[in-house]
Amino acid sequence: MVLPFKHEPFTDFKAEENRKAFEDALKQVQGELGREYPLVINGEKIYTDDQLVSTNPANKSQVIGSVAKATKEHVDQAMNSALEAFQAWREWTPAERADILFKAAAIVRRRKHEFSAWLVYDAGKPWDQADGDTAEGIDFLEYYARQMIELGKGKALNDRPNEHNTYIYQPMGPGVTIPPWNFAFAIVCGTVAAPIVAGNPVLLKPSENTPVIAYKLVEVLEEAGLPKGVLNFVPGDPEEIGDYLVDHKDTHFINFTGSRATGTRIMERAAKVQEGQQFLKRVVAEMGGKDTIIVDQDSDLDLAADAIVNSAFGFSGQKCSACSRAIIHENVYDEVLEKAIALTKKLTVGNPSEENVYMGAVVNQKQFDKIKDYIEIGKNEGVLAYGGETDHTNGYLVYPTIFKDLDPKARIMQEEIFGPVVAFAKAKDFDELLEIANNTEYGLTGAVISNNRAHLNRARYDFHVGNLYFNRGCTAAIVGYHPFGGFKMSGTDSKAGGPDYLQHFLEAKTVSEMF
Template sequence: MLTTYKHEPFTDFTVEENRIAFEEALRNVEKVLGKEYPLIVGGERITTENKIVSINPSNKEEVVGVVSKANKEIAEKAMQAADEAFQSWRKVNPEERANILIRAAAMIRRRKHEFSAYLVKEAGKPWKEADADTAEAIDFLEYYGRQMIALKDGKPVNSREGEHNRYFYTPIGVCVTISPWNFALAIMAGTTVAPIVTGNTVLLKPASTTPVVAAKFVEVLEEAGLPKGVVNFIPGSGAEVGDYLVDHPKTSLITFTGSRDVGVRLYERAAVVHPSQNHLKRVIVEMGGKDTVVVDKEADLELAAQSIVVSAFGFSGQKCSAGSRAVVHEDVYDEVLERVVALTNELTVGEPSTREMYMGPVVDKGAFDKIMNYIEIGKEEGRLMAGGKGDDSKGFFIQPTIFADLDPNARLMQEEIFGPVVGFSKAKDFDHAIEIANNTEYGLTGAVITNNREHIEQAKQDFHVGNLYFNRNCTGAIVGYHPFGGFKMSGTDSKAGGPDYLALHMQAKTVSEMY
């Protein structure tokens, strides 16, 4: 099997053949909207009376799917199934585990537009964003499969005369995967297959807003040959199912992507040792960001403006990596602001079923209300330059919004909004810009637009984020190219899609044999 890796290419929708194929995929998905999806526990399909109804955020009348909802009893049954499956799965040859991921990647690649079409419908993603989400899922499968093959024999250690020493990795047990809605396929897939390929078993609790995409993915894993009980599909309430599984004495690993508040609470719960628990739980959390694009006075100002717009408004700003803050040197502030406003006013917002739409909806009513509330706060704190309006009559649409002249400590500059809102602050000099960039509790991504080599070297040391980009936008990390994870309250900096990630799901074991 090949061990080289190259990331999945994005689809060029300016090519008519690709556009026609995607439109056909959308039509095919529309034919099966409203379908019911069961839970999957130990390979068994379970239908419950309580359901999660998945709604298209572009069109509140359109039901994407109806998914059975797990409860504590089903969660316990899933835990027992996962624990039982672990006893045999942990001994399966790592190459065979990796092969299942590679087969699943090939299956999704053949159905790429279908999965992307589900993302358009269920997550409200424009074509380009949906295609990138699906490509990233394929990347995670391919990359982690190859990484496991590289790690299967462990790492070299020294042996003395008369003894043979080995250092290798071993699985740790049952993993609870709590995945987010914003990368409903990519992050869900990555955080599911990393524990699987390392020999653990998984209880997958996807976000309640996007469970259909997760159900389709689990079907692919089964088709690729994953044994029963290795992955168990149990969407449900965080307060009921999520807490129960986090607290469970048989849980060995928890991997979570979501809000700061939920992540911190989960981290605290996981630290408690419960009766009959004989191990400490491992926790991998990614908890969001308040990310800054810094623009130096010695910068390509057109590049700066474009980088701010892409960072702020891609997928309606619903990315933990979104550039929701622009900190611009006072000498070029007005020029950059004016250009960003002009570019923003050209953006299209609406139902993302056509290729031309740049921005779709925000994910649901709760997100819409929260973002609109922040826009009202912004009107008090700064100067509204663009957008500021929302319409939730049919779907949850918010215009891309810019606020200027914000104090660096304003709420709009400190709190994660998770929507299409960017705030501008003025910096006296480059030192001041970096000081502002570091003044939040988050430390996920950042970008610096400058042609000053000295300032680039300074930012490498002083800009305190897990992913730092120069002369480009601060979103769009590619698996295997930009290992992703943040500092401070952005999480455990576990670097998904990087060379150290799989080891977090295993225990290192030293074996020494005397001759």
């Protein structure tokens, strides 16, 4: 009997025993830093001279690990391995495949602090954010296992006299998973586990920023009993192997999370039928956002300020769901801004591998420079209300930054920054609040803080985002509770962690038999 899905609880770091346990995990992982990690193709570990080097974003001189880099030849080997593995893996029952995920979830759960500690070092995540990342990875493994067992039963159809009809799902074939660096364990888990439990081998190309934690998942699935060739680990330079993975004639699907530019490039390339290709490729893409919290004049202003600050600055705003824009009714604008600044002043910034801070560093020099440039743009477009400081002496620190009095069409109101920068703008009524909220090319998440039921009911349909939250922040979707994915240029609205997600990696088949 399979128990109902239950969300993995978060760790309370206010408890002394939990803090001590996590500090011990950090020390354990610190002792393992600097190792080399291989490619994994058909279960074989392959080391290369050319490597990706992961460093701690908060201490850029600290090497987390060096990971082998795949070439196009390695991609071909991995795809051949996946094609061979597919013949047997597709014959496993949904329950048997699900059992691998259940075992993997149990392994990670027993070592939860260890995996979170790797996220602190490899991705620069503060403790709470790292713990949530690991918990979400466990949730993906557990949830998709249960979903596959249900889909394995097929769907009911009507029968006519002397005719029996069945509707079943079957796997598609090998595909490619390209996850991001910001949820370096959770999204790797979700984007790998879903196609695999559906019966499809995967070529995993992790982010070049966070390859070490991705390798740890490969180890877990291997320990859980995943057959050789079902998951092939091919980290590498996107410019060298990215297009090649997408274009490959045997790539049945591309499961991607990342930027709008890369996502649309993948969509374009995947649409082209290659020589020898006998199917249409599917693309599942989550491509970012420019997310807005609306604050109505009839609302809890303390709640509004808290929602904005935590949604904007959690993990230094490095979330596609982060609040990048706060649109406030003019009657409460000044008060909400004042409360938000007061809360922001209390936030701590530092190196999470050394202390339990609210914010760590941004991921790398490129992001640091990009965010710094946007801060300068913001100074020209609006008024710097708080913050604006940066420091890359030891790590890539960007302090929480608030701009006020922005024009809705300003660049920092329209372009994805992916850093701890939030822009405030005012509106005269709810019509204008909604109009500004909808004026970007993105449509991922949004929130409305209001006690006006008529306004909430209107926003339910007229606020054009895939994940809409009332009277809470616009981040922190939980698997099985808040299926995640957006409209417009935020992606294919594939709803990760939801009941429809696995069907992107399955082919529905109707079988009709006459008697």
